[in-house]
Amino acid sequence: MSMSPFYRRHWRHAAILGLIVLTGFGLFLPEWRKAAGNHFALVQTIHEWGGLFYGLAVLGLGGMFYPWPTKSPAKSPGFTRWAYFFIVMLFISGVGLLIGPSWTRSIATVTHAIFAFVFVGWVVWHLVAHIPIRIGKKKPFTLSLARRHFLGWVIGTAATLPVLWSLPSLAKVVSGRTIQQGEVQGALPGFVPYTVTNGYPAIDPATYHLEVNVPGNSIRLSYEQFKALPMIERKINFQCVTGWAVDGVSFLGVDLEKFLLSKGWDPKEKPWVLFYSADGVYTESLSAEQIHQYQPLIAWQIDHRPLPQSQGFPLRLLVPGMYGYKSIKWLYKIDFADQDVLGYWEQRGYPENAYLGSYNGL
Numbered sequence: 116m117s118m119s120p121f122y123r124r125h126w127r128h129a130a131i132l133g134l135i136v137l138t139g140f141g142l143f144l145p146e147w148r149k150a151a152g153n154h155f156a157l158v159q160t161i162h163e164w165g166g167l168f169y170g171l172a173v174l175g176l177g178g179m180f181y182p183w184p185t186k187s188p189a190k191s192p193g194f195t196r197w198a199y200f201f202i203v204m205l206f207i208s209g210v211g212l213l214i215g216p217s218w219t220r221s222i223a224t225v226t227h228a229i230f231a232f233v234f235v236g237w238v239v240w241h242l243v244a245h246i247p248i249r250i251g252k253k254k255p256f257t258l259s260l261a262r263r264h265f266l267g268w269v270i271g272t273a274a275t276l277p278v279l280w281s282l283p284s285l286a287k288v289v290s291g292r293t294i295q296q297g298e299v300q301g302a303l304p305g306f307v308p309y310t311v312t313n314g315y316p317a318i319d320p321a322t323y324h325l326e327v328n329v330p331g332n333s334i335r336l337s338y339e340q341f342k343a344l345p346m347i348e349r350k351i352n353f354q355c356v357t358g359w360a361v362d363g364v365s366f367l368g369v370d371l372e373k374f375l376l377s378k379g380w381d382p383k384e385k386p387w388v389l390f391y392s393a394d395g396v397y398t399e400s401l402s403a404e405q406i407h408q409y410q411p412l413i414a415w416q417i418d419h420r421p422l423p424q425s426q427g428f429p430l431r432l433l434v435p436g437m438y439g440y441k442s443i444k445w446l447y448k449i450d451f452a453d454q455d456v457l458g459y460w461e462q463r464g465y466p467e468n469a470y471l472g473s474y475n476g477l
């Protein structure tokens with residue numbers, strides 16, 4: 116039996132959507148991002164432009180482009196309407212994630228992820244429910260070994276794996292966004308309190324020290340000593356590279372450049388500053404130039420209150436004008452180096468110079 120024009124179109128769409136969905140998981144799953152390494156930007160470009168063009172084509176050309184043979188409704192399986200619905204929703208939330216003010220991004224972060232998950236779940240169900248299972252040609256309800264049917268099962272199984280795999284990440288994003296707007300972990304509303312470890316380090320302020328290993332003048336500051344330093348306040352729009360943003364947040368802290376210079380740092384001799392988190396995993400780095408240009412803070416207050424545990428208590432870096440991943444939380448050690456040592460996300464393909472807008476126009 117040769118494929119009807121409908122099914123030829125159907126499988127062409129399935130292949131395009133498969134590519135968009137897979138690259139989407141490539142953006143969403145830390146393990147996949149790591150695997151993508153330096154090709155990360157390519158994965159994102161394929162996902163964003165692919166999704167945009169495909170969505171526009173489906174919306175704009177409708178029945179002509181989409182496998183939705185309006186002229187012969189009898190040959191149009193009902194599932195195409197569901198697929199159409201998911202594509203439209205993914206397109207709308209995807210556009211909301213790419214452009215628009217912070218509130219659309221905040222909503223779109225969650226809805227785009229949820230629709231993607233439900234969609235993949237639906238695809239799997241659709242493959243299983245619509246592909247006849249039979250051995251031989253006469254007996255129903257048995258497994259067919261016809262290549263196309265077999266392929267369906269393989270795709271279905273393969274699609275399920277990343278979904279199961281990324282459920283914890285999804286739960287983290289959704290709970291961070293929706294459960295009392297982050298109040299559970301004491302986070303400021305709108306923030307997604309990320310962590311790359313299993314939880315938020317619980318740091319005892321009574322024993323905590325910030326180590327600053329200026330060559331020839333290593334110092335250790337207790338939380339109380341730190342709080343006695345001169346402070347400045349910065350009001351910024353906090354922007355995560357994944358799309359969510361919180362506008363007009365104020366941070367109070369110590370001017371990093373002034374502080375390091377006052378402790379004897381020579382930026383010409385050691386032009387790289389390395390930051391370490393007490394979570395034991397997360398790291399960041401900034402060049403003397405970046406520090407001079409962006410004027411980061413070592414912050415201890417967010418919106419006039421001490422940092423909540425989930426947002427870096429007792430101290431975090433705050434780099435105005437750069438994506439959130441530069442603002443390392445639970446900061447406990449600062450080192451100095453001749454050369455750059457890539458930070459946690461930079462090792463996974465994110466730009467070293469993370470100034471806002473540096474990343475695919477976000």
Ligand SMILES: Nc1nc2c(c(=O)[nH]1)N[C@H]1C(S)=C(S)[C@@H](COP(=O)(O)O)O[C@H]1N2
Pocket residue numbers: 306307308309310311312354355356392394397425426438439440441442443444445
């Ligand atoms: N130690 C540590 N610092 C971190 C992160 C992290 O996972 N661990 N996530 C970074 C990212 S990607 C962002 S967007 C911000 C999020 O800040 P928030 O936790 O206050 O929402 O923290 C940054 N600092």
Ligand SMILES: [Mo]
Pocket residue numbers: 354355356357438439440
């Ligand atoms: Mo981020």
